[in-house]
Amino acid sequence: MADITFNIAKGRVNGYAAQVGTGNAALILVPLEATGLEADSVLEDYDTLAALLAGASNEQTTMGRKTITAATVTPDDTSDSSQSDFADQTYTNATGNPIGAFLVCFDPDTTAGTDANIVPLTKHDFPATPDGTDLLVGVNGFFRAD
Known part of the structure; x- marks a missing residue:
C-alpha cells in the first residue's frame, strides 16, 4: 500500500492504472535515493x-x-473498495546509491512523453542498499481506494 498518494492523483489512480497497456500508456517505477529524499508533505505537492x-x-x-x-x-x-496492482519487479544485479523509496508514476505515452508529462501517483518507502544481488520490489496493491 502507498505511503502517500500525490495530490494531483488523488481520486484518479485506479483510472490511470486501468489505462495501462492500452495504446502507449504505462506505469513507471522510479527509484529515489535515500540521501536528499524530501518529506512526504513536500513530495505530495509535485504534479x-x-x-x-x-x-x-x-x-x-x-x-x-x-x-x-x-x-x-x-x-x-x-469492503466497498477497489485496488490497483502490478507484478513484482526485479532489479537484476542492483547497484548504486542506497534507495529510500520508489515512485509509481503514470506515463500516458511512453513513445513521446517526457518527465514533464509523467504524473507521480504513489510513493512507497523502500529502504535498501543495492549490493550487486537482485532486488525484488513488491508493492502488493500499490493503491487502494475506499
Whole structure:
C-alpha cells in the first residue's frame, strides 16, 4: 500500500492504472535515493515527475526505471473498495546509491512523453542498499481506494 498518494492523483489512480497497456500508456517505477529524499508533505505537492526531480530528491539512476505495461484494478464489493496492482519487479544485479523509496508514476505515452508529462501517483518507502544481488520490489496493491 502507498505511503502517500500525490495530490494531483488523488481520486484518479485506479483510472490511470486501468489505462495501462492500452495504446502507449504505462506505469513507471522510479527509484529515489535515500540521501536528499524530501518529506512526504513536500513530495505530495509535485504534479509532474520533472518538477519532483527538480527538487531536492534524486532519482537513483544506476538501477534505472521500470516500465510496467500490465496492471489490474480489482473492485471489492465486500469492503466497498477497489485496488490497483502490478507484478513484482526485479532489479537484476542492483547497484548504486542506497534507495529510500520508489515512485509509481503514470506515463500516458511512453513513445513521446517526457518527465514533464509523467504524473507521480504513489510513493512507497523502500529502504535498501543495492549490493550487486537482485532486488525484488513488491508493492502488493500499490493503491487502494475506499
